[in-house]
Amino acid sequence: MTEKVKNVLWPMGFGILVIILWQVGVIHDALGFKPFQLPVPLQIITTLQNNFSKALSDTMITVSGALAGLILGCSIGFMVAVIAVVFPKWGYTGLSVIAAFNAIPIVALSPIMNRWFESGFAQKVAVVTVVCMAAMAINAYRGLSDLKPFAKDLLESYAASKRVIFFKLRLPNCLPNVLTALKINVAAAIMAAMISEYFAASTAGIGFGIKDNLRKGMMAMGWSYIVMAALVGIILYLTILLIERRTIKWHASQR
Amino acid sequence: MKKKLLALGLSVVMMGMVFSGCGTKSSETTAAKDTKESADTTKGNDGKMQKVNLQLKWLPQSQFMGYYVAAAKGYYKEEGIDINILPGGSDIIPEQNVYNGVADIGVTWVSSLMTYQAQGYELQEVAQMFQKSGLLLVSKKGTGINSPKDLTSKKVGNWFGGNEYEVLALLEKYKLDKNKDLKLAQQDYTMDQLKEGSIDAASAMTYNEFGLLLESGISKDDLNVINMNDEGVAMMEDCLFVNSTWASKNKDLVVRFLRASIKGWKDACKDPEAAGKTVYEVDKSVSLEHQVYMAKEVAKLTTPEGFDASKIGQIDMKAIKQTGDFLKLYNKDLAKTPVVDDTTFTSKYWEEATK
Numbered sequence: 001m002t003e004k005v006k007n008v009l010w011p012m013g014f015g016i017l018v019i020i021l022w023q024v025g026v027i028h029d030a031l032g033f034k035p036f037q038l039p040v041p042l043q044i045i046t047t048l049q050n051n052f053s054k055a056l057s058d059t060m061i062t063v064s065g066a067l068a069g070l071i072l073g074c075s076i077g078f079m080v081a082v083i084a085v086v087f088p089k090w091g092y093t094g095l096s097v098i099a100a101f102n103a104i105p106i107v108a109l110s111p112i113m114n115r116w117f118e119s120g121f122a123q124k125v126a127v128v129t130v131v132c133m134a135a136m137a138i139n140a141y142r143g144l145s146d147l148k149p150f151a152k153d154l155l156e157s158y159a160a161s162k163r164v165i166f167f168k169l170r171l172p173n174c175l176p177n178v179l180t181a182l183k184i185n186v187a188a189a190i191m192a193a194m195i196s197e198y199f200a201a202s203t204a205g206i207g208f209g210i211k212d213n214l215r216k217g218m219m220a221m222g223w224s225y226i227v228m229a230a231l232v233g234i235i236l237y238l239t240i241l242l243i244e245r246r247t248i249k250w251h252a253s254q255r
Numbered sequence: 256m257k258k259k260l261l262a263l264g265l266s267v268v269m270m271g272m273v274f275s276g277c278g279t280k281s282s283e284t285t286a287a288k289d290t291k292e293s294a295d296t297t298k299g300n301d302g303k304m305q306k307v308n309l310q311l312k313w314l315p316q317s318q319f320m321g322y323y324v325a326a327a328k329g330y331y332k333e334e335g336i337d338i339n340i341l342p343g344g345s346d347i348i349p350e351q352n353v354y355n356g357v358a359d360i361g362v363t364w365v366s367s368l369m370t371y372q373a374q375g376y377e378l379q380e381v382a383q384m385f386q387k388s389g390l391l392l393v394s395k396k397g398t399g400i401n402s403p404k405d406l407t408s409k410k411v412g413n414w415f416g417g418n419e420y421e422v423l424a425l426l427e428k429y430k431l432d433k434n435k436d437l438k439l440a441q442q443d444y445t446m447d448q449l450k451e452g453s454i455d456a457a458s459a460m461t462y463n464e465f466g467l468l469l470e471s472g473i474s475k476d477d478l479n480v481i482n483m484n485d486e487g488v489a490m491m492e493d494c495l496f497v498n499s500t501w502a503s504k505n506k507d508l509v510v511r512f513l514r515a516s517i518k519g520w521k522d523a524c525k526d527p528e529a530a531g532k533t534v535y536e537v538d539k540s541v542s543l544e545h546q547v548y549m550a551k552e553v554a555k556l557t558t559p560e561g562f563d564a565s566k567i568g569q570i571d572m573k574a575i576k577q578t579g580d581f582l583k584l585y586n587k588d589l590a591k592t593p594v595v596d597d598t599t600f601t602s603k604y605w606e607e608a609t610k
Contacts, residue, residue, distance in 0.1 A: 030271075036374040036590075114443070118453050201440040201453065203415065208441065215348060215416035216586075217371045 039220040048224035055209070059228045062206040063236075065121055066193035069128020070185055076129065077136030078178070084137075085144045085170065086162075095137055102134030106192050110199040120202025127196040132185040139181035143174025176251050179244045186236045194229060304337040307512055310358030311343045312493065315538035317549035318462060319362060320530040321384065321557070321567075325519025327533045334511035342538075345444065350378060353498055359505075360512060365491040365578050367417040369593040370586060379499040380600045382513055382568035383575075384520065385556045388489035390421050391465060392481040393449065394456040400479050403429045403486065409455040412442035422458060423585040424488035425481070446471070456481075462552035466545055490578040492556075495568070499598070506604070513568065513608035520567045524554040565609070570602050 021027060023041050028034070039047075048055060080098055084091035106127060113126040147169060155165050197207025206229050213222035311319050322340055325331055331338040341358055343349060349361035350371040365380065372378055392411065394400040400409065403425055413419040419439075426433050433439055440454050446468050449457035459465045469475065483489040495516070502509050523530035531547030558564050572595065579593035597603070 034375065036376060111443070120440075199441075199443070201412075201442075201448065203439050203441050208415075212415050216367065217348075217350060217374055217376070218590075219374070 036217075036219060039223055043220050044223045044227060047220040048227060051221065051224065055224055055228050058205050058209050058225070059232055061121075061202075061204045062124075062190070062193050062197065062229075063232055065124035065196075065205070066128055066189040068121075069125040069193065070132050070189040072125060073129040073132025073189075074136045074182065074185060077133040077181070078140050080133070080137045081140035081144055081174075084141050086166070095141055098134050098137045101130055104130065106131060106195045107199075109192075110196045113196065114200055120197075120200045120204075123200045124193050124196045124205075128189045128192045131188050131192040135184045135188070136178070136181040139177040139184075140174055143177030144170045146177075147173055175248050176244075176253065179240065179248065182240050183237065183244075186240055187233055190229060190233050190236070304332070304335055305508055306337045306339060307331075307360065307508065308339045308341055308358040310341045310347070310349045310352045310361040312349055312362045312364070313343045314540075315340070315342050315534060316463070316541060317527075317531050317534045317546045317553055318460075318493065320523040320527070320534050320550050320553060321516055321520030323519075323534050323537055324523045324530050325515050327536075328519065328522065330515035330518045331512070334515045336508070336512055336515060338512075338515075350376065350496075353496065354378060356498070356501070359501060360495055360497050360509075362493055362495060364417065365494050365575060366420050366582050368494065368496055369579055369582050369599075370417060370589065372599050373590040373593055375590070377499045378496050379502060379598065380494050380496045380570065380575075381502070381509060381604045382495040382516075383491060383570040384495065384568055385491070385493040385553075386562060386569075386571065386574075387556050387559050388421060388483045388492055389461040389552070389556050390418075390483045390489070390492070391459045391461055392422065392425070392456045392483075393459045393465060393468065394479045395449070395452075395473075396477050396479055398455045398479075400456055400481075403431075403481055406431060406456060407436050410438045410440050410453070411456045411458075412440045412448060412454040413458040414442050414444070418458070420582055420585045421483045421488055421490050424490070424581045425483065425486055427584065428486065428488055462549040462556070466548045466552070470542075470545060470548075488581070490581055491571075491574050494570075502604075509604045510607045513604055517568050517605075517608060520557060521564060523550065524558045524564060524567070527551045527554045530554075568605055568609075570600055570605065572600065575600055 019041050025040070028038060031038075035043075077098065080091075080094045084095050109127050109130055110123070113123045117123045117126055151169055152165060155169060160168075194205070194207035194210070197205040198211050200208075202208070203212075206225050209225040210222050210229075213219070213225065309322060311322075313319075315323070319340075322338075326338050326340065341352070343362075349358070349363040350368060352358045353361040354371075354376050360381075362384075365383075368378060368380060392400075392403075392406075394409075398409065399405055406426070406429070411422065413422050422439075423433060426437075431437060440448070442448060442454065442457055446457060446459070446464050448454045449468070450471065450473075457464070459468065465480075468478065495513070497509060527550035528547050531550035532543065534550070535541075535543045535546045557567060576595050579595050583589060583592055593599075
């Protein structure tokens with residue numbers, strides 16, 4: 001068997017083993033749980049099937065908020081990095097400010113955004129934006145300023161203007177870093193959107209679904225939402241991976 | 256390859272040992288707890304104090320004044336009980352704490368209890384403290400919600416997590432579709448959303464949030480109030496419940512606890528001002544005026560007009576059945592129909608305690 005196929009089959013096999021153990025009840029016996037405290041996979045799947053349309057619409061709401069915030073946050077982060085590179089003397093403080101934002105816990109951000117914005121969607125997008133800005137800003141700054149040795153010197157020896165250096169050298173150079181930041185941000189965006197929904201006014205979305213159902217003791221329904229969130233996270237991450245494979249074929253990591 | 260397989264096998268064995276180690280630990284502690292409990296029941300007769308953990312549904316406030324008054328006046332001590340009152344909070348779920356043994360007795364709403372019972376949790380109600388529902392839908396006069404019909408195309412707030420069934424029953428009564436005719440919004444634990452106008456009608460308890468609104472300067476004349484009792488969609492709320500397995504091993508303890516608690520509630524309802532003050536001494540984070548206001552309103556729910564005060568805590572099975580019927584209608588994902596009989600709602604401890 002080829003190396004690639006083996007690399008996929010082993011983890012998949014292990015995952016299937018864990019699910020089988022869960023279904024049969026080994027984990028319940030080991031940790032002393034009753035079936036209603038931890039639903040078995042079959043129960044979760046049946047509940048998900050029965051409520052699929054609601055789960056799907058809630059997932060779409062969360063994902064749309066997460067993606068909107070992701071785009072907005074990454075754009076702002078990128079802009080800050082660009083400013084830091086183009087105006088190195090005073091632009092660098094922008095990065096420090098954004099790094100400070102990164103330290104604010106999401107559970108504190110969410111009630112603040114609830115006060116600032118009225119619509120549930122805006123609240124979600126605001127939280128996700130703040131969360132996504134830092135990773136993108138720092139990674140983009142690294143990519144824009146960490147150039148190959150002598151590359152900048154070469155262009156300057158051709159009397160290239162700063163603008164040309166920026167567009168022909170810095171931008172392509174920062175692509176791998178930007179994609180790394182995107183990979184980090186995609187997971188963070190989904191998480192931030194869900195946590196924001198915990199506190200937001202709207203009653204739609206995965207976060208609200210998980211919180212409400214677990215509080216009421218409807219474990220199977222809560223777990224179905226968790227499954228949807230995991231699926232969405234995986235799909236989005238794989239999308240970024242595919243984009244990466246296409247756009248930076250020349251990079252060492254893709255060989 | 257062989258070495259790798261050996262390493263894999265060893266790690267699986269280690270994980271298995273860790274899991275089974277955790278498992279036996281929990282069963283060991285439950286086994287130890289069981290022997291301790293049965294030993295305790297005999298100890299109680301020797302005059303030594305038995306520890307009882309009471310899990311409240313929310314933070315210390317006059318909603319639970321009976322227990323605080325009973326503790327302050329030593330009623331629990333008289334019954335040989337060393338009471339430990341555990342405050343609730345936004346992420347504390349009484350049903351799970353009582354089921355797991357973190358607490359022995361808990362306070363919760365009947366609809367929430369029924370949802371857990373339907374899943375299979377062996378929980379049992381032993382007393383019904385609030386005879387009437389205290390839930391209101393409050394709105395500013397300016398929004399023009401003079402009757403529930405006017406809720407169309409408005410934003411209605413509730414805390415959800417099991418507190419929304421009465422509101423859903425109200426909407427159904429007036430043929431309002433909760434997805435199409437209006438918007439349901441999650442409410443936080445303040446009344447700011449109603450005051451700011453981001454929701455039009457807010458859920459409020461007569462004894463708590465409604466008082467908060469009045470204290471913030473809004474007068475009663477500026478508010479429209481929809482009372483769930485008047486609309487006939489009320490569901491039973493604060494009750495006392497236990498883990499039925501634990502209770503069957505500690506029957507005498509439950510009776511003694513109820514006896515002391517009912518005594519405390521009787522005193523509290525007779526003198527709500529003093530009760531409010533007792534609760535204020537426990538937790539000063541809420542003002543004394545608010546605790547006294549809450550105490551007076553809670554007394555109206557525990558001993559409503561025409562209710563014989565000696566019957567505090569009585570379970571009205573008809574009201575419980577109605578709560579169950581409403582729950583079945585409005586919780587589409589309920590595991591099974593709520594069972595309302597002696598296994599789930601028992602008056603035997605209460606009858607023994609009020610003999």
